[in-house]
Every structure is written in C-alpha cells, then in structure tokens.
Amino acid sequence: MAHPLIRKLEQFTRLSADDQRVLERATSEHIRQFGPREDLLCEGDKPSGVTVVLSGWACRYKQLEDGRSAILAFLLPGDLCDSNIFTLGEMDHSVGALTPVTAAAISRPLFQDLMLNHPPISQALWWEALVGAAIQREWTLNLSQRTAFERLCHLLCELFLRLRAVGLTQGSSCELPVTQAKLAEATGLTLVHLNRTLQELRAANLVVLKSKTLTIPNLEALMSPALFNPNYLHLDRAAIGCAVTELALSRSMDDQSTGPRP
Amino acid sequence: MAHPLIRKLEQFTRLSADDQRVLERATSEHIRQFGPREDLLCEGDKPSGVTVVLSGWACRYKQLEDGRSAILAFLLPGDLCDSNIFTLGEMDHSVGALTPVTAAAISRPLFQDLMLNHPPISQALWWEALVGAAIQREWTLNLSQRTAFERLCHLLCELFLRLRAVGLTQGSSCELPVTQAKLAEATGLTLVHLNRTLQELRAANLVVLKSKTLTIPNLEALMSPALFNPNYLHLDRAAIGCAVTELALSRSMDDQSTGPRP
C-alpha cells in the first residue's frame, strides 16, 4: 500500500515524484514501534521530532490531576501527532497507542527543510493542521450540542470517512480496533451509557459492530440522525480527482459485501 | 495602544521593525466595521482574505440544521478568524461579532508574501494556529469532563489570561462584553443553568461580574477548582521576556484596584 502520509497529503494536492521521495526519506529514518497502551508522546515532552503514524491507531488524550481523562482525537495512519511542534515549547497533551503502532519521527533539520524548501509540502502540512483544527471544532460541537445517540453516529461517520480517504475501508466496512471504553472517553459518556447507546444504533440497524469490524450498511442513514455534514473534513479537492475512483471502488465492493441494501 | 496582531504575535517571538511594518501595512488595507450580531464570515464562504480582529469581541460558532448552535471559540483583538484559509476551500463554520468589531482583511497576494518572504511572520502565524488548536482541545476536555462549575471557572480563567497577554486587562479586572446567553453557548449549558452556576461563582467570591466588567479577586482561587493548567496557551516564551513587565504591571495595578487580597 502507498505510504500513508503521502496518501493523506494527496487528499489536498498532488505531490510531485520528487516531493514524494523527500517525504518518504523523511519518514524512514527513525521508525519506532509501540504497544497498545504505550505513549508515543507525553504532556510536557520537549520536541525531538515530528511524529507520524504509519500504521495502527493512536489517540490524543488529556488527563486532569484528579484522574478524569478524555480522548481528544483519534490518530489514524498518515496523521501527524505533533504538527510543527518545534514552534511550540512542549506538548500540552499526550498521545497514546490504541493498537500496535508504527510511527516515524522526522528530525528537526529534516522538518525545517520540508517547511522551507518544499512549498507544496509545507502547504500540505498547513492543510493537515487546519483540518485537524476543524475536526477538533466539530468535536466541540458534538459534545456541546449533540445527544449521546447523535454523538456516536457522528463519530462513527467521521472515522469511516477518514479511513476511506486513506484507503483503509473495505466496501462499507472498516476496522474499529478500539474498546467501548475508549469510545466512551471520546464521546464524553460513561462506558455503561456508551454501551447502551451502541445497542440503540444496532437496534436501529445503523451499524454492525463485531470483533473490531464496523459495518455501516447505509452511510446516509447513519449521517442523517447526527446531522452530519462532511464539509469540515475538507476532502473536497480530493473529491475532484481521487474520490471518483475511490467512490467507484467503494461502491463496487459494497456489492460484494454481506449486507445488501434497498 | 500597540497594534493587537503584532502584540499577539510578539507573545511568541520578537518581530523586527521591518516585520512589524509589513504586518501593519498588511492589516490596514481593507478595514471593516461590524455591528453586534453581524457575521464577519459565514459557513461556506470562499476565502477572499484573511480576517484579523483589531478591536471588539467575536466568536466562532456553528449551527446544526435544527437550530441548535454552539460557540466554539472567542476571538479577541489580535486573533485571526480564518488562519490561512486559502489552503482550505471554504469556511466550515461562521464567525460573528459579539460587540462592535473592527476587522482587517489581508488579501491573498499580501498574505502569500507574508508566508513566503517573511519567515519570522510565517513562523508566528504557525504558532497562532497551533495555539488556537490547543485551545480548541482544551475546550473539548472542558465539555467532556468538567462540571458546569468547573467549566465556567476554566473559561473565565482562559479569557482573562488571553486578554492580559494582549494588554487588555486592568489589574485584576477586564471587560466581559458578552451576555450570559453567549457564555451558555460556549460552555454547552442552558442559559438558566449558566445563570445559576454564575451565582455559585459569585457566592464563592471567585468573581465579581457587573455591567460587563469581570473582576477576579484571586486568580489562583479561580484556577484551582477548574484544575486550570495554563500550559495550553503556550505563553511561556513570552514569559521569559515580556511577561515579567506584564506581570509587574498587573501586580502594581492590582494594588490600586478595589479588592485587596491576603
């Protein structure tokens, strides 16, 4: 499969062969593996490199001194953990692995080279950061206004679309390698209540979730109750080019998937 | 008073006289005034310029189709409404004025000149965007984990510190030119419940709020119940230089303010 960072940034703009080579080199120097509960980065860490998730799922999270904690974002393959961290003094939150994770660290000089001498890449990194911020805003709205049911619908829609954008869906299915406890932390619900909400989703035939595989028989039916508007993911430019084939592919695989739909 | 954008970016790094001149020119071309309920930007707008708040308060907000809406951020003088919007296709949320607002629009060519030919400025703009994202994460945590009481404490702390960073506090007081309805939208509470929570804050002597003026007799006492950690504002570098005088100034004015503290 293509390099996930390149695949992701190409959602924004086509990168020249040269730029792609530069990115590949930059992300192949310091590769590290992390186990499921391990931290990629801790709050307070001084920047030693920009971290890119190459495979597996991670999450941003933040803890209060009294033990409460929340997941603030899911990081999927191709995502940057600490975009341009060098301009900030230190991490204001932590990043933890949810599954086994492979991550690359881009050293400071390499990163500065990308930013200064490769305008298309630095543009794409801006895009990455801005979309990340847009997603964070949507999560704020999610917690602020949506009910538990809507919240969960919305989260699952988002994850599915983001995974599809980097080619990690199979038809109407994708991996969802996280426990209900983690989904609860991400939606601001208790584990118990999340479990019940999930059962509502199943009862309404909006999702099938079994053994870490999520199937969405009818994506629009899931988007509708959440009032899901995908504009905040800013995948539109990609839509002009890639997503046509992407969509066609996804559709054709829908046909051979288990759940036939009206 | 100094130019608010310059003042803000200098929280991150000292700008040369030349850079300051460039910024001043960039933000003096297209000045616009907005009335209290007017929109500076609407969801779906295509970028026509980067908007900077010069005076007054604005907010990012997002509405759901069924009428629910939430305030996602407060924009104070010096804040950018749509950082680097040119790399995104369109606005994914709206920006509205809460008070009379003066804003400048930086045109596309001017903005690109800043980004390409003035590294210290483009660095500072990265910092601005990253801090904005960090604040958004903190708001996510706020909504996800903190109680109504803690949430309000936290919000007021943040606003006070951000205002102080751009020199808009007088001793332990600052303007808070927003209605309780807006504070409710920002904290994800109903108006009624926000009102009651605010009364709790007053009863606990944590704040004095009258005729749009907020006074915080003891900032640490307000930070404590919210488990407020200012690291996410990334004002630390400034702290090395400016904030010493800033703090000294603030202290000396505390002395002549109404509420003496132990």
Next chain:
DNA sequence: CGTCAGGTTGATGCCATTCAACTTAGGTGG
C-alpha cells in the same frame, strides 16, 4: 479450568434541562 479483559444489564439518584413566570435596566415616544 481459572483468570482476566471486554461487554452487558438493572436499580437508583443527581445534574442539568425544560417550561414558565417574574424582575430589572435601558431606551423611546407620547
């Protein structure tokens, strides 16, 4: 076969919402 993580269920209570009314302050016109 015991253990443990992950998932499911029931009972109970509180925090926050909802609806509805009332107060206060500022502004405007007769």
Next chain:
DNA sequence: CCACCTAAGTTGAATGGCATCAACCTGACG
C-alpha cells in the same frame, strides 16, 4: 415625567438524560 417596550438577568418546579454502583455474562488464553 410616565407608559411602554425590549433585552438581559433571575427564580421555581417538574422532568429526563446520563452517571454511578454493582453484578453478571462471554470469550480468549495459558
């Protein structure tokens, strides 16, 4: 100067969504 109006703030009572606590179930694994 008072009658009226509107926006903002305040209060009470009833409802409900979600949390909390405590079991219990299930499958994977050594």
